[in-house]
Amino acid sequence: MEDKKIRVIVAKPGLDGHDRGAKVVARALRDAGMEVIYTGLRQTPEQIVATAIQEDADAIGLSILSGAHEHYFREVIRLLKERGADDIIVFGGGVIPDDDVPILKEMGVKAVFGPGTPTSEIIEWLQSAVQERRSRERV
């Protein structure tokens, strides 16, 4: 089953309306052959986690530019754990100060992509992260 397409949720949590980055990334992931579910704006962590489980997603990408990243990443990861779905890869991007990246990683966020990141970098990273996750599952 090596060829099963990567399924990824791209989500905009909370009230932030800056969706250019999320949409560009979603489109780039789709063009790279992944199945992308873009949630649209104003998603609660509950909605995002429910969508991810329902869609059998490999990964969730959160885009936050409002400064509320700590809150939303924490909530999404907490809910994934609560539902026993914390094998889903969580990554994200937006306006996130460098100093906050270690805090997010500590929580379990696998990667944070700041402004100016080429989409190719995100694609490559996600492909290998999902591959690793799947090979772990098979063991």
Added chain:
Amino acid sequence: MFKEEELKKISETRLKYEEEVKKVTQKYPERKGTFSTCGGISVERLYTPENIKDLDYLEDLNFPGEYPYTRGVQPTMYRGRFWTMRQYAGYASAEESNERYKYLLQQGQTGLSVAFDLPTQIGYDSDHPMAQGEVGKVGVAIDSLEDMETLFDGIPLDKVSTSMTINAPASILLAMYIAVGEKQNVPIDKLSGTIQNDILKEYIARGTYIFPPKPSMRLITDIFEFCSKHVPKWNTISISGYHIREAGSTAVQEVAFTLADGIAYVEAAVKKGLDPNVFGRRLSFFFNSHNDFLEEIAKFRAARRLWAKIMKERFGVTHPDAQKLRFHTQTAGSTLTAQQPENNIIRVTIQALAAVLGGTQSLHTNSFDEALALPSEDSVRIALRTQQIIAYESGVTNTIDPLAGSYYLEWLTDEIERRAQEYISKIDEMGGMLVAIERGYVQQQIQDSAYAYQRAIEKGEQIVVGVNKFQIEEEGKSRKILRVDPSVAEKQIARLKALKERRDNVKVGDVLEEIRKAARDESQNLMPKILEAVKAYATLGEICNVLREEFGEYKESIIL
């Protein structure tokens, strides 16, 4: 502008020049096969009188302050007074924002611009579950008149003009501002400022909508009507291309979609029976100033000329002030890089200069650290100094519209106007901007441009200095950045709770009921009811909840 004979001579001489070019390029090819503006308009090697041979000075440019206002909306422009230097600011609590405003005024800023946090912009009080994690983050949290009183404490509202970036709940924040003015004994007709109040671009690009389009348009036209009568110096709307551009549009799309939004508002107000010669004078605009220096200058001039024509020819407006496109500009946030952030100071300078050469009425210059976090006090000061250096040192303010007559600039001004007009005609054919938005046409156009721009960067066709060229190692640099104290939310919620215990809750119930009744009756203007409600300390969330119950909520159509 040029004599037939002269043009002929120029044409002939051009052929010689082109032969010369051919020789040179055979030996030394040009850097690229084709050149184009940031927005994708093809650019020739050289522009000459031939490119603008049909330009009619009086008809197409005319004098500053004269139709079609291509050269500026005032007869003296910056020789009379500089543009208003207006930095968008606000964070955390009303007290902290109040301090930042006083600091900015002390530093020579000439107008205020209030940033509200997202819960305020979307009509939630700070204690609402959806507000969690967002209180005080991207702006100041305002729940009731009490917060607004603190926000403007010690700032005389008859001495400053205040711009408020507020859209869906614009009437509520305007009402609060009027109420604060009353408490300071400033008569309502002496208040001056702007509310953004532009819901269409929220659906298209910015995302802080609450209600569906129809009742939203009613709230907007209610404000037009109320302010025409009572707050004559208030700009009732700031029709915004800024966010459309930030979402990834081209310069042409920015002009086209912004003016198409403007057309929709004028049509709605006319339908309500309002006179465009009156409310038209208080319409204002808000544009982006992006990287392509000359394209941006041409864009501002083209927008001014096109809007004047729309108001005159389409709506039969005769009052000159209602034909004039007055605008605020902000430099392009999306061009700021997190890499080598100091480079952003130079980007902002070029963009700000374009806005000034394009004849802006007010300007916000971005801080260089905004791709990293909320701007710090130091970076905000540099941003303001950038404007002051342009104003006082660069010399560009000595004469009006100094680039007029440039073959390239005039050609490009025409070209942008022509292409924007094509979009507007297409939107007209669809049935107007509301339909175009509903169908996702506008959003799709913008997204396609955004994606194309990103592809161009990744292919190296578009260079971003410090990002895909001239990179350096910058690991582990800890910067001094502004952080919002996490206790802000708790304090704000406690203050809200105390207010709700202290105020006359029976009265609050009554005024909210009045709003409900007015919401159901389209012949009533909602503004006076909202003003009564804020004076009784009904909260923003309470008022919006009543309107949500009556109007429903907008659901985004997801386009990818």
